[in-house]
Amino acid sequence: MTTKVNDKLDYEAAELVAPGTAPESQPKVRLVWGVLRLMMGFTFLWAFLDKLLALGFATGRNPETGAIDFFGDAAWINGASPTEGFLSFGLHTKEPFLSFYEGLAGSAWVDWIYMLCMAGIGIALILGVATRLSAIGGALWMVIFYTAAAVWPENNLFLDDHVVYAVIFVGLAYAGAGRYLGLGNWWRKTELVRKYPILQ
Template identity: 35%
Template structure:
């Protein structure tokens, strides 16, 4: 599915997917709210990552083995496989704490924000299924945080008081980096 970018003016955004066009106009204060979302998620993930990295013997084993089996999770079998596969548990024992720490740090300083937000959204999707519970509806905090990460990525929050703005302007052979390598737009911003 391809999307098209269009430039339609200050504080106006428009996107077309599959023949459907949506258009909106952001308030000038929106940049502050997008920055606040980026910093909030950055702090939350950095803090969670630091806690796990510093906690002696932290392991995802118990979570993977028990969480999905008790809540009617549609991915119960996948979580059981993850818990029963030693190499996967070891991978998760490194990926979760260091992933949280690095995602949080990237968001706080505003570097590679889209990449960090993508992995943050992926982690929140996995937590959503791990913490599955629909007794109060399909939407829970994990799902909401996943959408926050996606919004941070979509609005290019790294360009708002972040290092991504500086990196994108860095010139290579007299041309701004983001223009010379446009695919970096999927990582920076």
């Protein structure tokens, strides 16, 4: 039964990539999906590393001088909150969910959920394992970021990069992108995934 479900999902993914043509016969399509998966994975993993170690991109950089305090006080490993700054000062003042997100600022459990998800989704996407699950998780995070800071973007009526990324994540999930430039083919054949197809 599990094999039939997997075969059906693969067929549907192939149809979404190019109707009537399996992606295995289109190396350029496979390359595009594989590269997109790696890029989105690195985006999430880097967010984790930057918050963990204060590497100076979004964390640890002095906004006035541009100086970077590597591994400094802003790093999560030194006790700083990876979410408090954004939830306290990075929210759009006209957001309908402003008070809700501000109430989460400084909560340790929010920090842990955020960091574990950034690391887990990033690593899974880079390796090409649990791609469907991690891509869905990535899309959900894009929805969270959108409702926190960009429901009414300044340069568009409603569309911003979070929406675009969310659509890319949906594409990665349905295309079975872990099979391209990743370990997806091996992963889906493991006993764990055969028993729990949701882990694909």
